[in-house]
Amino acid sequence: MTKLIQNINEMKQTIKTLKQQNKKIGFVPTMGYLHKGHLSLVECSKKKNDITVVSIFVNPTQFGENEDFDKYPRDLERDLKLCEEAGVDYVFAPKVYEIYPEGYSTYVIMETLTDKLCGKYRPGHFKGVLTVVNKLFNIVQPDNAYFGEKDYQQLIIIKKMVEDLNMNVNVVGCPIIREEDGLAMSSRNKYLSEEERKSALSLSKALFLAKELFEKGETNPQKIKEEMRKLILSYPLVKEIQYIEIVDPKTLEEKQKVEKGDRVLLAVFVGDTRLIDNIEL
Ligand code: PAF
Numbered sequence: 001m002t003k004l005i006q007n008i009n010e011m012k013q014t015i016k017t018l019k020q021q022n023k024k025i026g027f028v029p030t031m032g033y034l035h036k037g038h039l040s041l042v043e044c045s046k047k048k049n050d051i052t053v054v055s056i057f058v059n060p061t062q063f064g065e066n067e068d069f070d071k072y073p074r075d076l077e078r079d080l081k082l083c084e085e086a087g088v089d090y091v092f093a094p095k096v097y098e099i100y101p102e103g104y105s106t107y108v109i110m111e112t113l114t115d116k117l118c119g120k121y122r123p124g125h126f127k128g129v130l131t132v133v134n135k136l137f138n139i140v141q142p143d144n145a146y147f148g149e150k151d152y153q154q155l156i157i158i159k160k161m162v163e164d165l166n167m168n169v170n171v172v173g174c175p176i177i178r179e180e181d182g183l184a185m186s187s188r189n190k191y192l193s194e195e196e197r198k199s200a201l202s203l204s205k206a207l208f209l210a211k212e213l214f215e216k217g218e219t220n221p222q223k224i225k226e227e228m229r230k231l232i233l234s235y236p237l238v239k240e241i242q243y244i245e246i247v248d249p250k251t252l253e254e255k256q257k258v259e260k261g262d263r264v265l266l267a268v269f270v271g272d273t274r275l276i277d278n279i280e281l
Helices: 008-020 036-048 076-086 117-121 125-140 149-164 187-191 194-199 201-215 221-233
Strands: 003-005 025-030 051-056 090-092 144-148 170-174 238-247 263-270 273-280
Touching (some): 003 008, 008 025, 036 051, 036 170, 051 076, 076 090, 117 149, 125 149, 149 170, 149 263, 187 273, 201 221, 201 238, 201 273, 221 238, 221 263
Parallel strands (some): 003 090, 051 090
Antiparallel strands (some): 263 273
């Protein structure tokens, strides 16, 4: 039976009791509207921990002023049902005013890694992500925390925060879960019309092409990116390619010559919906 907790003190008290019982705690932080990607993180957590906590919190501080905070899909009842079916022990779904009470003023800022890729186009986004993840870690005190590789830059910066701040959490990255046709699962896919959904396939198709070109011996990032660009722009409802980058998987620095293990990342607007995806070479 999944127990819903909406209050910070109740969550902390519950965790305290579980820790006294020597339970190992696995944590899956989410913004809700759960899909198979989230549920794969739950599955990973359940394998390695005694207790799995899923948080559901649409975090206002990680959205820019003109972004989709207000329209971000929310359906707690549906999420609870999915958590129940997946065998989640606790869902922690706090209210915004509890996480950010009036007068709230402390934030986590990382001086490297956050100004590239998505960070370049979403100023303040990672400050919001790191702050809320830090707070959630303090409340849930997990032994292991699970994040999807779909938000690859997020995963890397969370690992760095944990290292830099000597936090007692093991951060685990889990593979991207795709629809049968290749589209990476995302709560934002809900925004896509039927026609946009077809153009959204351009992201994964371009990433698979990059991998194929690299496997055939192409190591010039410009050439790979040019082919990807052509393919993406051949889809009618692609509005804008925000970025395509081939980077070192740890430093996120752009590569001059592509090597095995590098990561190709991209952000593309399909209609008004901004989608991201990535692949390991
Ligand atoms: O990846 C997400 O859903 C969010 O960025 C996270 C990690 C739950 C923080 O709000």
